[in-house]
Amino acid sequence: MSFNIALTGLNAASADLSVTANNIANANTTGFKESRAQFADFFLSNAYGVSDTAVGGGVRVGKVSQQFTQGAISVTNNSLDLAVSGTGMFTLSKNGAISYSRAGQFGTDRDGYVVNGSGARLQAYPPVAGGASFDSANLSDIQLSTSDNPPSPTTLLKTGVNLPAEAKVPVTTPFASTDPTSYNNTTSVTVYDSLGTAHPANLFFVKSATPNEWTMHTQIDGNEIGTGQTVTFNADGSLATPANGQIALPSYTTTTGSNPVTMTLDLKNSTQYGNTFSVNSLTQDGYATGRLSGIEVTQEGVVQARFTNGQATPLGQIAMANFANPQGLQQLGDTSWGETFSSGPVIRGTANSSNFGLIQSGALEGSNVDITKQLVNMITSQRSFQANAQMISTTDQITQTIINIR
Structure with missing residues (x-):
């Protein structure tokens, strides 16, 4: 009986060493989760249950369980x-x-x-x-x-400018974009047609003789779009007209074969204060063709393709x-x-x-294997194996003594 009990101990210690060896071997394996051998004793029983004098039948490996604890995270920049x-x-x-x-x-x-x-x-x-x-x-x-990210034409041009309240009426009339004496201020932005072709757009602001009133001219590729648009301000410098701050411009036909560029100007953030012209914001919603420049993954796991035109497409x-x-x-x-x-x-x-x-x-x-802990466990399992082997040797000596009795 002692032979069998000690043999179960040898098998259990050997299994524990195997688990430890596997953990150590995968200490540098990405995402690896260490295992743990769980042991259980067992008793031999008969139809009447376990005898009061039973000493047990040894040990067995009850389960090899995975330990899903967090591993250390290292940066790779990939x-x-x-x-x-x-x-x-x-x-x-x-x-x-x-x-x-x-x-x-x-x-x-x-x-x-x-x-x-x-x-x-x-x-x-x-x-x-x-x-x-x-x-x-x-x-x-x-x-x-x-594939390339397709272009999108400009449909909305938002501008927030401050026009100087103390501005004088230009000395030259009528307005001409080539004559700086015929307008007070100007700013520019790039807009795009349906083929992604860039077009320079210029906004010119001309002070009129009527107080708080300006005329705005819009040009694309040097061509004026429609006629001058009247913009007025309240006595406190806030925008008065257009009432909703938006001006629908006539369509502009390009020479690239694209669809006509049809834009709406949004001036609602424009003001008339002091004696200084300033551009506080100037944005448009179009963009050119974009090529893939990189992949981005957010903390929520959203995978996005980034393109050279500044756009991001969720994949x-x-x-x-x-x-x-x-x-x-x-x-x-x-x-x-x-x-x-x-x-x-x-x-x-x-x-x-x-x-x-x-x-x-x-x-x-990284792996959640603790090398120090595994080495200690290896020594413990080794000692257990040696102790069970010694038990077999001792039992063998006892058995030999009995055999030698005459």
Whole structure:
């Protein structure tokens, strides 16, 4: 009986050493979670239960459990390196098979899909029309767009200028953009047509003889758009007309073959104070064609393609997963896990929400293995193995003594 009991001790110590060896071997594996061998004693029993004089049947490995504690996060400055700070796992798909991982070393394949080292594709919620929200009911592969971002024509030009209240009527009439004595002030901005071609637009402000009244002229490519527009101010310097601050300009036909440029001028932030002309704001909503300049991932897991024209296109929001019992997950290798009955059904969500941690782009979560702790455990397991081996040796000596009795 002692032989069998000591043998179970040898097997248990050997299993513990194997678990420790695996932890140490993966100490530098991204997203790796250490394991722990859990032991349980057992008694031999019969139909009448365990005898009062039973000394036990030895030890067994009850379970090898995963420890899903947070690993240290290190910065890599690679935008597709992702680390989860807090709870949650990445969702991956390979040929339709779903798996989960904390390892965020991602790159792209030849088709532009975001994949890990084994070729599994990172899953995300696809953007709905307009990109303002995401379809959380469906999963899709994230694919980085390599095409150009299409241009958008200018439709709204916002300007907030201060016109000097003490300005004098120009000495030259009528207005001519080539004659600085025919206007008081000017400013310029670049606008775009439907083909993304840039056009210089100039705004000229001419003081009229009527108090608090100005005439504004708009030119694109040196061509005046319509006639001068009258702008008036109240006695306190605030804008009086146009009442809503907006002026609809006539369409301008370009020479590039684009659609006519049709703009609305928004002057509601303009004022008439003091004796100084100033441009406080001057913006327009058009932009040229843009080429992909980089990928950005927010803390909420929103993957955006950045373009050279300053635009950002959302490609999806990374799908996060959690489980009621993560220790029940099945290890699949490649630092990934699969759902089982013991783990419970997957709980999906998004990063930086109430049930999930945030995502750090340009960073990786390292292994949660504590080398010092593992080395101490290795020594403990070694001593346990030696003690059980000594027990077998002692039992053998006792048995030999009995055999030698004459």
